[in-house]
Amino acid sequence: MFLRDWFLIFTLSLNIWATKATSTIVFIGGYSGDGPTDSKGIYAFALDEVKSTLIPLGLSAVTTNPSYILIHPSHKYLYSVNEQDAGTVTAFKIDSTQPGHLTLINQQSSRGSGPCYLSTNQVGEYLFVANYNNGTVAVLPIDTNTGNIKSFTGFDQQTGSSIDPIRQTSAHAHCILLDKKEQYALSADLGSDEIYHYKFFSNNGSLLRTSTTKAARFGDGPRHIIFDSNQKFVYVMNELKSTITVYNYFPTMQSIQIISTLPQDFTLPNTGAEIIFHPKLEQYLYASNRGHDSIAVFLVDINTGHLSLIQHMNVQGRTPRNFNISPDGKFLIVANQDSNNLVLFTIDQTTGKLIPTGSTVSISKPTCVKYLGQ
Template identity: 35%
Template sequence: MKKSLLPILLSGLIACSTPQQKDTEKTTPMTYQFLVGTYTNSPEQGIDFLTVSPESDSINLKTLVSNFSNPSFVLANNSGSLVFSLQEEAGKGGGKIASFKRDLSSNHLTLIDSLETGGDHPCHIALSPNEDFLILSNYTGGSLSAFKVDSEGKLTFSQLIQHEGKGTNPDRQEGPHVHSSTFDKEGKHVLVADLGTNGVYVYDFNPENPESLTLQEKVEMTPGDGPRHLAFSPDGKEVYVVQEMTAVVEVFDYNDGKMTPKQRLSLLEDGFDGAVGAAEVRVSPDGNNVYVSNRGDANTISAFRKGENGSFELIAHYPSGGLMPRNFNLTPDGKYLISAHQKSGDIVVFDRNLETGELKETMLRTKGNQPVYLFPIN
């Protein structure tokens, strides 16, 4: 009786093809994409786009939108279809907020809308969890500007909130300087860092009626701190505040709009003597590590890990790879940290140890024009 050769041939084909498919999956390099906010000094400059593929030793930077002055902060919605950028300028109507439609295949940005913020030098944008509300922080103006956003990206002015007061430093805190606003994890409150009045303002936010932010309380910081940016832990139970002027990251317990001081962590080496300017704070996806950049004469990124008792301890103060690390960010998977430098123009890639949180500078770097913000995008 003759046996069919078909099963033998099929099994041979499967045996040959399966390893090849697996090898293809293993060798496909991961590429990370970032919108890049910049300061500009020529019409050719504007919003940039960064692609990084560490496994293939590839890094590329290009300009998406030119002739767009000082887009120092830029972000996108979750799908990446809408992009929002400010223009950090001053004038009769303050700075500007602009919305763009993004072509997901070509990354081309098409302007949808542009409105004045009503406050000078906007420097930060917050997008509500429902993606239908924007808050602009006007640094020199000392105010908040709120805008509604429809599904097509059209903007409607909603509210302007003016802060009042000052701090103890006559050079930096002569008046209000709103530096950032951040929605909490539940989207019920907005925490606003005001460097000039030395406090974090907690505003109530109603997603059902987002046209009215109402102040709950002002949380005073240690005199002379100058709160700048903040970030929440993944579970929303802690908040980390960068104190720009004292080079400290402060840890607070957080519960339904209430902040309770917990720990202050220095960003300085023992015996450091020089100018400081703490800038950005990022949290690892697992919540075990906090990273903070420090400008001035330090030019470092400080890394901390959470101990078994819930307190943070220093891993190291790492050289940031350039001058004036105003901003940096982690890749969404936490494998890499990308550091951007306003003064030297360097954008530098670091390996991040997923177990220990330690950083190691790679050879991957590129130059840009005053890169000052990095936003990961799909």
């Protein structure tokens, strides 16, 4: 065995040992390719919270274009879209003895083209998928004993268009998720400028479209949706206008605020991407800008739902398509798709603001960050 081989084994052993010192494993999805430096699938890192660094654990699983990934509520399985024309969703078992390792379980059709988003109900019996290219959403049952994905039980074809001559010529479903009571689901459609409302039937996994809510303004391009914990308000990231629309949820969705994610003096092209609440401090909301290349931090008025901008943080890269906050609420990792890097920030637990750690790692075209245990 060559000295180089011994060095690689020693380095991997050190990484595995370091992983055991921290409880946080991070999985990264992205776009794959055939080139020598291109991604080959899903990768894993260990978040060392003491040193505020990310430790590479290597390739977790080979799969095509896992641009959005999701951890099952049991933390036993990971699901990945395969963003391609004939869309699929792939199930993996998370290895509890070998940190970051995934084992293929099975694969199912996403019932559409270009799947880009996944969610589950709280117990993990159903997987919801949005297909961007042709504007469909589907429900796929999960065998909770094995992690196996079954054939679809719910489906809807969204329709319509809006004013953008390039991005809004047809329907483009960009997310679907259940509300807190799991009786209804919402889906943002970027192409038709609409939020679709569905009745969800947990006894058989079917969907029934009940109504739609128009975007607050033509050309908004709704992308992602989140609820506050009390389900009083809905927050919608508008990709094309780089704004967040705040809605009352019941009895009907009504817009109560529109706020930009950009500085007032920024006039260059930008698209909004991810939007999430702080997992421990819900008075803080975070959103990413692709173009301005920043995370916008907002203070949330929990009584009115209104947002107030408190910070823009440069992401030290280009095109922050996705980011995520660690389960303990102390760290934020940004996936910069076009600069091929992950950047780690800490979060001030008093102000909610982001603080650079100086820690960054290289990875080809990262687009999704998920923490094991989240």
